Amino acid sequence: xxxxTSFAPWNDPHAxxxxxxxxxxxxxxxxxxxxxxTQDIFAxxxxxxxxxxxxxxxxxxxxxxxxxxxxxxxILIDGQDMANVPPNKRxxxxxxxxxxxxxxxxxxxxxxxxxxxxxxxKSEIETRVAEMLRLTRLEKFKSRKPHQISGGxxxxxxxxxxxxxxxxxxxxxxxxxxxxxxxxxxxxxELMDIQEKTGTTFVIVTHDQEEAMTVASRVAVMDEGRIVQxxxxxKIYEEPNSxxxxxxxxxxxxxxGQATARKDGSGDGGISxxxxxxxxxxxxxxxxxxxxxxxxxxxxRPEKVAISKERPPEDGPSGINALEGTVIDIGYLGNLSTYxxxxxxxxxxxxxxxxxRRVARRDISWxxxxxxxxxxxxxxxxxx
Amino acid sequence: xxxxxxxxxxxxxxxxxFLYLPMLILVIYSFNSNKLVTVWAGFSTKWYGExxxxxxxxxxxxxxxxxxxxxxxLATILGTMAAYALVRAGRFxxxxxxxxxxxxxLVMPEVITGLSLLLLFIGIGLDRGVFTIILAHTTFSMAFVxxxxxxxxxxxxxxxxxxALDLGAxxxxxxxxxxxxxxxxxxxxxxxxxxxxxxxxxxxxxxxxGPSATTLPIKIFSAVRLGVSPEINALSTIMIxxxxxxxxxxxxxxxxxxxxxxxxxxxxxxx
Ligand SMILES: Nc1ncnc2c1ncn2[C@@H]1O[C@H](COP(=O)(O)OP(=O)(O)OP(=O)(O)O)[C@@H](O)[C@H]1O
Ligand SMILES: [Mg+2]
Numbered sequence: 001x002x003x004x005t006s007f008a009p010w011n012d013p014h015a016x017x018x019x020x021x022x023x024x025x026x027x028x029x030x031x032x033x034x035x036x037x038t039q040d041i042f043a044x045x046x047x048x049x050x051x052x053x054x055x056x057x058x059x060x061x062x063x064x065x066x067x068x069x070x071x072x073x074x075i076l077i078d079g080q081d082m083a084n085v086p087p088n089k090r091x092x093x094x095x096x097x098x099x100x101x102x103x104x105x106x107x108x109x110x111x112x113x114x115x116x117x118x119x120x121x122k123s124e125i126e127t128r129v130a131e132m133l134r135l136t137r138l139e140k141f142k143s144r145k146p147h148q149i150s151g152g153x154x155x156x157x158x159x160x161x162x163x164x165x166x167x168x169x170x171x172x173x174x175x176x177x178x179x180x181x182x183x184x185x186x187x188x189x190e191l192m193d194i195q196e197k198t199g200t201t202f203v204i205v206t207h208d209q210e211e212a213m214t215v216a217s218r219v220a221v222m223d224e225g226r227i228v229q230x231x232x233x234x235k236i237y238e239e240p241n242s243x244x245x246x247x248x249x250x251x252x253x254x255x256x257g258q259a260t261a262r263k264d265g266s267g268d269g270g271i272s273x274x275x276x277x278x279x280x281x282x283x284x285x286x287x288x289x290x291x292x293x294x295x296x297x298x299x300x301r302p303e304k305v306a307i308s309k310e311r312p313p314e315d316g317p318s319g320i321n322a323l324e325g326t327v328i329d330i331g332y333l334g335n336l337s338t339y340x341x342x343x344x345x346x347x348x349x350x351x352x353x354x355x356x357r358r359v360a361r362r363d364i365s366w367x368x369x370x371x372x373x374x375x376x377x378x379x380x381x382x383x384x
Numbered sequence: 385x386x387x388x389x390x391x392x393x394x395x396x397x398x399x400x401x402f403l404y405l406p407m408l409i410l411v412i413y414s415f416n417s418n419k420l421v422t423v424w425a426g427f428s429t430k431w432y433g434e435x436x437x438x439x440x441x442x443x444x445x446x447x448x449x450x451x452x453x454x455x456x457x458l459a460t461i462l463g464t465m466a467a468y469a470l471v472r473a474g475r476f477x478x479x480x481x482x483x484x485x486x487x488x489x490l491v492m493p494e495v496i497t498g499l500s501l502l503l504l505f506i507g508i509g510l511d512r513g514v515f516t517i518i519l520a521h522t523t524f525s526m527a528f529v530x531x532x533x534x535x536x537x538x539x540x541x542x543x544x545x546x547x548a549l550d551l552g553a554x555x556x557x558x559x560x561x562x563x564x565x566x567x568x569x570x571x572x573x574x575x576x577x578x579x580x581x582x583x584x585x586x587x588x589x590x591x592x593x594g595p596s597a598t599t600l601p602i603k604i605f606s607a608v609r610l611g612v613s614p615e616i617n618a619l620s621t622i623m624i625x626x627x628x629x630x631x632x633x634x635x636x637x638x639x640x641x642x643x644x645x646x647x648x649x650x651x652x653x654x655x
Contacts, residue, residue: 067546087549088558100547104565113561114551148648165551 007217008232009042016079018043018169018201019064024073026059026225033059035225037073046195046202048212050248051222057205058097061171064203065094077169088117093165097173097205099158101146107157108133108142114165132160135190151178159187163194172204176211184208188215209249213237221245237301243382246299251338253300253349255282259381261292270376273298276345283320287381297382304378305351307339307364311371318373325349327368339364341372407624414617421612431618438615444603447514448583451599455521456578462522463529463578464571468559470530471537489527497524498591505592512594520592521585525578532577536570569638576634580627 009015017040026034034056041047049057062068063075066087075082082090093114102110111132115125133139136156141149146157155178162170175191176184192215195202206212212219213233220230221244229241240246247254257275262283270285273296282298312318323343331338332355339351351372364370388396413421417428435441470483489497501520510516540563548558564571586601593602604616 065546065550067549086555087546088552088554092550094547094550096543096547098541098543100541100543102544102547102562102566104562113548113553117552117557145648147645161547161551 007044009045010040010218015042017041018045018078019203020074020076021060022074022076024063024070024075026056026063026068027071032225034063034070037225037227039220039227039230041201041203043201044195044199046192046204046215046217048216048219049203049205049222050207050209050212050219052248053207055222056225057222058173061094061173061203061205064169064171065092066090091168092171093162093167093169094171095158095162095173095175099146099154101154101157101161103146106143106145107138107149110146110157111160111164113161118165128164132164135163135194136160136187152180152183155179156187166198167200169201169203172202174205174207177207184211185214191215221248223248239380240299240382243297243299243384246297246380246382251302251350251352253298253302253305255298255300255347255379257282257296257298259287259291259294259296261289271296271381273381276343276347278345279323279343279347282379283376284379284381285376291381291383294383297384298379299382300374300379302338302350302352303336305349305372305374307341307351307353308371308373309363309368312373317375320376321378322371322373323349324369324371327364327366327370330364330366339370339372341370410617411621411624414614414621416614416617419614421614421617431614432622435615435618435622441600441603441615441619444598444600447517447597448600451514451517451521451589452579452582455518455582456525456575458518458522459526459529459578460571460575463526463574464533466526467530467534467537468563471534471540486527486530489524490531494524494585494587498588501588502591512592512597514597516592516594517589517597517599520588521578521582524588525581528577528581529571529574532574533567533570536567540567569641573634576630583623 009017019039019041021037021039024034024037025032037060049060051057059068063070064077064082066082066085069083077090077092102113105113108129111129112125115128120128129142130139133142136159138153138156138160141153146154149157155175159172159175162172172191176187179187188211191202194200202215204212204215216233218230219233219236220227221236222228223244229236229245231239236245236249240249243254246252255273255275257273259271259273260281262270262272262285269289270283271287271289271291272281272283274281275298284298287296306312306318311324312322314320325341325343327339328342328348329340331340335355336352337355339353341349341351343349349372413424414431415427415429416424417430418425466486470479470486473479498520501516501523505512505516544562544566545558548562549555553561584601585599586605589599590602590605593599600619604619607613607616
C-alpha cells in the first residue's frame with residue numbers, strides 16, 4: 001500500500017506537475033470523447049486509468065502522445081504547451097493497445113527502431129536492445145518477425161520497444177492484458193522496478209483492477225469522458241466518492257434507502273437508513289448527518305460482512321446491523337468463499353469469509369438460515 | 385474436391401482455345417521458313433536472325449524500353465504520392481472531386497488523352513520525341529498506379545506510422561522505413577502495370593511521338609499495314625515470351641510469400 005507521507009506530490013501545493021490537462025475537451029464530430037477534463041499528473045507517478053470500454057482512456061493517451069489534438073483546452077507537459085509539438089518531438093513513448101509492431105522488421109529491429117532514430121552508436125544500441133530482450137525474456141525470439149511469435153510475446157515486444165528509449169513519460173495502453181497471471185505479476189513488478197530505478201512517469205490503462213491497485217500511485221476512475229475520482233488505490237477502494245466508483249471497483253453490496261439523523265442517545269452520531277419494509281434500519285455511524293432526508297446508498301464490501309448461524313449478540317459490535325437470510329450460493333475461491341445470502345424481501349447480500357477449515361468441515365452450506373452482520377463503520381454512505 | 389464434369393472440361397477447353405489459339409498460331413508461324421506468312425514451308429529460326437539485323441526495329445525496341453522504364457518509374461513515384469496524399473488527407477471539402485479527377489484518365493478514351501497532350505505539346509512548343517512520349521505515358525499510367533497503391537493504403541494500419549513517429553522518426557522517415565516497405569508489393573505491381581501499359585500503348589504514343597522517335601507498337605502497326613512479315617511474327621513471339629516469364633515469376637513470388645506467411649503464422653500459434 002502506498003505510504004502517503006513518502007510520495008504524495010498531489011498533496012503538496014508547491015509541487016510542479018509533469019502533465020497538466022486544462023479544461024480539455026475532445027470531440028469526434030458531435031461525439032464527446034473527453035469532456036472538460038482538468039487533471040494534474042506528477043513526475044514519477046504511476047498513474048492508472050480505469051474505466052469501462054469506450055470511456056476515453058485511449059483518447060487521453062493519444063492526446064498526450066500527440067496523435068490527437070484537443071478540441072478545446074490545453075495540455076502541458078513539463079510546463080510547456082504541447083499544442084504545436086508533433087509526436088516525434090515529444091519525450092513521450094507509447095505502447096499501443098494494438099501493439100503496432102512493424103511487421104517487416106524482426107523483434108530486434110523493432111526494439112532498436114527508436115534508438116536508431118536518436119542516432120545512437122551501434123554498440124549503445126546493441127547493449128540497450130539486449131537489455132530490453134532480457135527484461136522481457138525475448139532473447140530466443142530476437143530474429144523472428146512479429147507474425148512468427150505468439151500474442152503474449154508480441155505484447156512483450158511492444159513493451160520492450162516503448163521502454164527502450166527510456167522516455168520521461170511512458171504511456172502504456174493495456175500493456176499486460178495478453179499475459180498469463182504469473183508473467184503478468186512478474187512484469188508488473190519489473191515495471192515498478194524500472195519506475196523506481198529510472199524515475200520514469202507512467203500512465204497506464206488497464207481493465208484489471210487488481211493490477212491498478214498493485215502498481216498505481218494513484219488511480220483515476222473514468223466514466224464517459226470524465227474522471228469521476230482520482231485517489232490512491234486504498235482510498236479508491238475504501239472511500240469511493242460515488243456509487244459509480246464503488247460499484248466499478250471490486251465487489252460491493254449496494255443497499256439503497258432513506259437517511260435520517262441518528263438520535264438514539266448513544267452519542268455516536270451518524271445516520272440510520274430506512275431501506276426495506278420488513279428489515280431493521282441500518283446504522284452507519286461514520287456517515288455525515290448532512291445526508292439526512294436524502295436518499296442514500298450504503299456501499300458495503302463483502303469482506304466486511306460477517307456470516308454466522310446464530311444471531312450475533314445485540315450488544316456486540318456487529319450486533320447492531322444484523323440481517324437474517326438463506327444461503328443461495330457459495331462461490332469457492334480457494335482461500336476465500338463468497339456466500340450469496342437472500343434476505344426475506346429478496347435482497348441478495350454477499351458475504352466473504354476466509355477458509356480456515358477444510359471444505360468438508362465447514363458448517364454453513366446451501367439452504368441454511370444464517371445471519372449476515374457488519375459494524376456501524378463497515379460501509380460507506382453515498383448520496384444517490 | 386469434385387471431379388470435372390464433361391461440360392466443365394469442354395467449356396474450359398473452348399475458353400482457353402479462344403484465348404490462346406491466335407497466339408499459338410502466331411508463335412508457330414514465326415518459325416516458318418517461308419517468306420509468305422501463311423504458307424508453311426518448314427521449321428526455321430532465320431527470321432529471328434534477321435530481326436536482330438534490322439536497325440529500325442532495334443531502334444524502336446530501344447526507344448520503347450527506355451520510355452517504359454522511365455515513364456513507369458515516374459508514374460510510380462507520382463502515383464504513390466497522389467494515393468498517399470488522398471488516403472491520408474482524411475476528409476476535406478473537394479476530396480471526392482480530387483480522387484475522381486485522379487481516376488478520370490482510367491475511363492477517358494485514349495484518343496482524347498492523346499489528342500489533348502498533342503495540343504498541349506504543340507501549344508508550349510515542345511518538340512515531339514522520346515521526351516514527350518515519356519511525359520504522356522507518365523500522365524496516363526500514373527492514374528493506374530494510384531488506384532493500385534491507394535487500395536493497399538486503405539487497409540494499411542495507420543498506428544504503424546504513429547508508432548514510428550512516437551519513436552522519434554520524422555514523417556518522411558516513417559514513410560520510408562515503415563509505410564513504403566509494407567506497401568512495396570502494391571507499389572511494385574503498380575510499376576509493372578505502368579510498364580506494360582507503356583510497352584503496348586499505340587494510340588497515345590502515335591499522337592505524341594515525332595519522326596525522331598518511334599516505339600515498337602507504332603513500328604509493328606505501320607509494318608503490318610504493308611503486309612504481315614515473318615519478322616513481325618518473330619518479334620511478337622519474343623514479346624509473348626517475355627510477358628509470360630514475367631507473369632509467371634510475379635505470381636510465383638507472391639504465392640510463395642503468402643504460403644510462407646501462412647506457415648509462420650501457424651507455427652507461431654503453436655508456441
Ligand atoms: N477517431 C475517432 N473517431 C470517432 N470516434 C472515436 C475515435 N476515436 C475514439 N472514438 C470514440 O471515443 C470514445 C472513446 O474511445 P477510446 O478509444 O478512448 O476508449 P477506451 O476508453 O480506450 O476504450 P477501450 O477500453 O475499449 O480501449 C469511444 O466511444 C470511441 O468510439
Ligand atoms: Mg482503449
